[in-house]
Amino acid sequence: MLPFDFDYYRPKTLKEAVDLFQYLEQQGKQPFYFNGGTELLTLGRIDLAYTEAVIDIKGIAECSVMQVSGDHLLLGSSLTLTTVEEANLFPLLTKTASEVADHTARGKITLGGNICARIFYREAVLPFLLADSRVLIIGAEGKKIIPINDVFQGQLRLEKGEFLVQLATENRYINAPFFTVKRRQQWDTGYPLITLAALKIDQKIRVAISGLCPFPFRSPFVEDAINRKDQSFEERTEGAIAALPQPILDDIEGSKEYRIFVLRNLLADAVETLDRAVF
Incomplete structure (x- = not known):
């Protein structure tokens, strides 16, 4: 109550x-x-x-869209994570969303609710950041379509009275090789320690992370380091660690040092896996 x-x-x-x-x-x-x-x-x-x-807003038709339109996949903000998972139209999103909370909670948590939440994990946004998705937002000034990487800076920067209606993602990103892992310290459905999602497109690896900082992020500086093919896996990983945004979380879920230790291993796994992927 x-x-x-x-x-x-x-x-x-x-x-x-x-x-x-x-x-x-x-x-x-x-x-x-x-x-x-x-x-x-x-x-x-x-x-x-x-x-x-x-x-x-769940009764608004545009917020419940789930369809391919031309070369884009459209997903409404009112779709539950379970609905997205079962449809499996965006495999990276499916895998990432399937790790949020537990099955019962995912039947209630919506795509838009997770992305716009105040809690800082917001893992469902990671695939959209990697895929250069575009968001449809509406408010008193009408509709606007914006690249998500322009409007999501730590959180979705909405003006008062605006809300997220849909997300549009190009098919080429949906079909690209990906890697995603969620690490927890306490239990199978507990809050994440680190969630890392990565995608390979145009022979470049993209990385987005949740649980490391008080906000989910995708960093061009981390990606620059990861994609230095003239360096060893270890050098690329250490370069990415050095380029991380601040602050790093240090809380009951895990210390700053432990989070970086876990992330270092996840980055190495992502780079090794996606380096071999052909697309």
């Missing part, structure tokens, strides 16, 4: 959702877009989230 009451709205169109947010904001209701709802329930119980009006 949440320690506060709220009004519940379920709009059927994008415009209705945006108009509702503006109206409720003017009424001082602190409206909250609701997709999977797991974060509101989790944070609301410990007084880290509050709203007087929930706008549930």
Whole structure:
């Protein structure tokens, strides 16, 4: 149970959702877009989230799209991780999403909810960062389509009243060789210590990481180091470690030193695996 009451709205169109947010904001209701709802329930119980009006966007058709359109795969933000996993239209996303929480939770957590969450893991964003996906966002100013790497900087940088509608990914990235591993320290479905996703495209390896810093990221500096083919695996890995963004997490899940130790081994495995991949 949440320690506060709220009004519940379920709009059927994008415009209705945006108009509702503006109206409720003017009424001082602190409206909250609701997709999977797991974060509101989790944070609301410990007084880290509050709203007087929930706008549930799961009934909006555009948010539940899952289809190939031309040379792109379109995925709506309201798709659950279980739905994405079972459809398996984007194997790297399937494997990464299948490691989030447990099966029961994945049936409730949505793609958009995970990507836009306040909790810093947000593993579902990693494949989209690697694939140069584009996001469809809507707000009071209308729709806009933006490369995810332009708008995701530690988190999805949304203006007040905006929400994520869809993600579009080119087929060539979907079919590219990939490597993804999640390491936990405590139990099979516990919070991750490190999640690493990598993809090989145009003979270059791309890397995105969650759980190392207080935000998921893809770094061009790490990728520059990883792709120095004139160096040994060890030199490439150490160059990538030296290029990591800061700060590195140091918490109950694992110390800074242990996280870097685990990451060093995962990077070496990713480089060795994808160096051999032909695409």
